[in-house]
Amino acid sequence: MSEFDVAVLGGGPAGAHAAMAAAAAGLSVALFDENPAAGGQVYRAPVEGAAASGGADQEAGNTLRRELAASGVTTFFGHSVWAVTGDYRIDATGPHGAAHYTARALIAAAGTTERVVPFEGWTTPGVIGLAAATILLKSQHMLPGQSTLVAGCGPLLAAVAAKTIEGGGRVEAIADLAGIGDWLRTVPALLARPDLLRQGLRWWNTIRRAGTRRYARHTIVRVEAAGAQLRATLAPCDASGRPVEGKRKTVMADCVAVGHGLTPSTEVTRLLRAQHRYSREAGGWIAVADQDGRTSRPRLYVAGDGAGIAGAAAAAKHGTLAGLACALDLGAQAPARLQSLVETARDEFLQAARAGHAMANLMALRPGHVDSIGPSTIVCRCEDVTRAEIDAAFDSGAHDVNQLKAWTRCGMGPCQGRTCGDIAGELLARHAADASRERVGCFSARTPLRPVTVEALSGDYTYDSIPIPKAAPL
Ligand SMILES: Cc1cc2nc3c(=O)[nH]c(=O)nc-3n(C[C@H](O)[C@H](O)[C@H](O)COP(=O)(O)OP(=O)(O)OC[C@H]3O[C@@H](n4cnc5c(N)ncnc54)[C@H](O)[C@@H]3O)c2cc1C
Known part of the structure; x- marks a missing residue:
């Protein structure tokens, strides 16, 4: 098991900049991403053997990958993080099977899910x-x-x-x-x-x-x-x-x-029981955080679109803020210099977020659209749960999304509610007089955060390796 000062989940613009800011402040940093290279959704690298698509996003991605490679951050690409514990132990499956890492702090920069x-x-x-x-x-x-x-x-x-x-x-x-x-x-x-x-x-x-x-x-x-x-x-x-x-x-x-539209990916912060709030403008449920990404939980930070949809440019600045906040909180050297970097990054973030918020507004969930979902239409595609079943569960007393999950299995499949959670919550909320999403809540996050095979967890063993306890004396 390897130990780091900071673990960063996500290698998009937010996670990469968070990791680089923390490493530049002298911390040992590990960055995890399920993709084979940094870039996240927007600056995604072409897969091996595929022609590069070119263009501005490709260029920006190449620059990001070069900077990250030179930053001293230890990167774990091709690693799916399926569990994070309260003491920031990271469980991942990678090219060599299951692996565990520990860190003093965690920056969640997990991006978004498509709605x-x-x-x-x-x-x-x-x-x-x-x-x-x-x-x-x-x-x-x-x-x-x-x-x-x-x-x-x-x-x-x-x-x-x-x-x-x-x-x-x-x-x-x-x-x-x-x-x-x-x-x-x-x-x-x-x-x-x-x-x-x-x-x-x-x-x-x-x-x-x-x-x-x-x-x-x-x-x-x-x-x-x-x-x-x-x-x-x-x-x-x-x-x-x-x-x-x-x-x-x-x-x-x-x-x-x-x-x-897009909804922020909050599985990790929900799993760690940080406080969350619902914001239609930010794309859905987000962790409650200060402007530099500090959540309600000690040494847990959020950055980028996972903290509220604001676009790629803002995600990068938000990542820098979270990396600096983490370095300051962990007692990195030269705090005055770091604080002045924070001031600059805050201004740059606010400026970048303006355009991002305008785009996010175009993608906000429209209530009439959700109302128009027909009774026989499948809402949870992992478990084939229809709108009629969700409405019937509400009528029988399932008034929050976790009751709905237990009643119907909505959100209990391999995607763990990432695809249906937002719509299921909106459908339940639309039954209530005030249509409050806060009242119906969001799915409790559960491990595994990503599908994981038994083989990856068990590794190589034969039946001879299984310890067989001796029979107890009569
Ligand atoms: C499918 C998709 C395509 C998009 N395409 C574009 C686009 O073309 N142009 C544009 O401007 N915006 C696009 N967006 C919006 C885009 O996400 C952002 O504006 C920007 O990439 C946000 O940066 P970020 O660093 O916050 O998140 P992201 O770039 O999403 O980075 C988050 C990273 O975390 C990784 N991750 C999350 N959870 C885990 C886990 N458990 N284990 C391991 N890794 C994990 C993800 O794979 C991802 O690489 C897209 C969004 C999605 C969902």
Whole structure:
């Protein structure tokens, strides 16, 4: 078992910058990530053998990976962390099986999970997440489909559609929950980030030049298999995402890439029983933390989108803040110098977060959208729990999400509620007069945080290695 001053969970912009800041302050730092290289979701490295996709994200990722490699941080890539204990023992499975590490402090920078508001047929093969499509495009340089319907909300709509077109694919249509006015309202915040504004305009220009139809204020209501293709039905919707009367459109495609925003990944901080609060603007449940990422639990910090959705640039600055806060709390040398770095990083974080928050607003969960989930639609896809079963459980007395979990197995499958937790909570809350998410709570986190095989835990042994106790004397 190896010991470190700080363990950092997550090798995205937040985790990498947190680790580098703590290491630069003289601490021994271990960084864990299940991916083969640093970069997280946004700066994902291409898999071995795949052509690099190029572009600004790839460049930024390469720079991050170079800086991290030179920083003195001990990195554990290809390691899935499946348990963390109260004394910061990290249990992971990696290329050589199970491994354990200990640290005096933990920085959780676990990023986000994609949200998909269920609709009829969303579990049909060929329907994938919008954010998942970025993984195919970035790390494998593969198109989600030869012909793709792109649907949902937020900046990933434009990113996926433009990159699919640039990669030689056809985007049949874009169904956007937002209206033009919603996008225009983001412009003032984006003026401080001309790079993002330029990138967005370039994407929309690519889409326009390809002649792709864009249906503003439209939502997918059904997808069904039609031979080798998928038939998607789109309906006009109001600002809350609720389908309204009006002409429905049918779109045929061989892939439907759909996503309705991102929710912070809080499994580790929930497992460690830090205090949490619900924030619709931040994307869902987040750990209660000060501006530098200190949580309610001693020597536990949060950073990046896992602490509230604010985008990649803000995640990096937030990571630096958490790394510095941790170094100060662990008594690293030159505290005055570290404190002045904190002041600078706080200003930079606030500036970067402005654009990120405007984008997060576009992706916030819309209540009318959740209301429109049909009774027979599956909400928990691991355990096949439908909306009707969730409503029936509420009527029988399951008034918080953990009661719901025990009643129906919703959230008890391999993803541990990462996919359905947000929607299940919203559905329960919508039964209550005040629709309070705080009242219905969030799933208690349980190990294993990631699926883990018995083989990885047991390692190599034969039956001869099993100690057989001697028979007790009569
Ligand atoms: C699938 C997906 C694709 C996205 N694509 C884009 C994009 O193209 N452009 C964009 O601007 N934003 C994208 N985002 C949003 C993006 O997450 C952020 O803005 C940015 O990457 C946040 O940085 P971060 O460091 O906070 O988190 P992340 O970059 O998400 O990094 C967190 C890291 O922690 C790792 N991790 C989490 N839990 C564990 C565990 N138990 N064990 C081991 N490792 C773990 C994750 O694998 C990940 O590498 C995407 C989000 C998702 C979910």
